Amino acid sequence: MPSGGRTSSRSALLVLADGRFPAGGHAHSGGAEAAVKAGRIRDAGTLREFCRGRLHTVGLTAAGLAAAAASGLDPLVLDAAADARTPSPALRAVGRRLGRQLMRAARATWPSPELDALARALPKGAHQPVVLGLAARAAGLAPGDAAHCAAYETVSGPATAVVRLLSLDPFDATAVLAGLAADMDAVADRGVWAAQEAGHLGVDALPAASAPLLDISAEQHASWPVRLFAS
Template sequence: MSSLATLLVLADGRLPSGGHAHSGGLEAQVAAGRVRSLGDVEGFLRGRLHTAGLVAAAFAAAAVAGRVADLDAGLDARTPSPALRRASRAQGRALLRAGRAMWSLPAFRDLHHPVALGVLAAAAGLRPLDAAVAAAHGVVTGPASAAVRLLGLDPYQVHALLARLAPSCDEIAASAVSFVHAPADDLPAAGAPLLDIGAELHATWEVRLFAS
């Protein structure tokens, strides 16, 4: 399998890693009335890409090069919301489980999702840039898919939006790769406090479509 084909396998939304169960914080923002239209979704995704996307891409890329335990601890420190920490680790465990069906992985069992993504990328023979692209891509495609369900948007228009965001995903990934060999403490720490607050509120709901 070529490197490009392997990357497509890793970035495929149909990979059984539980991503379909998470909205990336969008459900809480829709409920709060902050995201109501396709234009609002675009603003949400662009903001998410330049915060959570940059962090996820940098940690995924660095994890390809090793230092997994330090990176996992560093990402934990950058995730102030307990609900988001639980969601990230749940997705990380699911991703590792899926990865073990495809490649030989180290004996990690509980990692944050971006770090787990880097571990899988390394096992698959991918480059740090590949892991960064997959991470940035996932940060926007998950919420975009959720937006179709939450707002009843036209899926063709949502995918057109993802196509417009593709160059920004590439730029974020390229920026993230510059941190591959940096100490974990020096990796990006961009945050979105409103999403942290929303995640904690969302976790208390008795009825919801998404786990996060």
């Protein structure tokens, strides 16, 4: 049950998933900037394939972590699990930076002793999916809501970034997101199932899907002297 015994709020879910929620995601492309430069994203079709691949790898991992945190599993244990599932030093730094920014926004919006405790324990930032799950819990949301938020953020960031990077028609970018709706639902459902398993078997039951090309590209992107996005 969410902390405080509150019931799930669809309105709170909309606030948390809103791209205007001040959690810092607008400054990150989710690997899209490097993919555009490498020619792997050229148009709406290649953006769709990039997002689908990202969703079923790092998105699945994030959905499981977020659902587990929203379920009440130990966030410090989950943060260590997130670290182990992020081989790229650049992406580990990004994950904690985004987690720190989300933590500030979440604590201001949904004050919670659990968020306060995690902020004290990890003042430099916990991984973003773990903070997302705790924020959802503080907002009275269910683990499935947290998983859906994680899945959506995995693809909405790159889609929004490519509008700027390629001057892609925003209608086409939105159509890409709409076309991935079934994939997002499936990834969120798998994340929730994995979180339930982790409650019985430990964090090793959580997804550990990887995308080596995203890790390599993130390291290269971090070394660029000039870039539009932080990651």
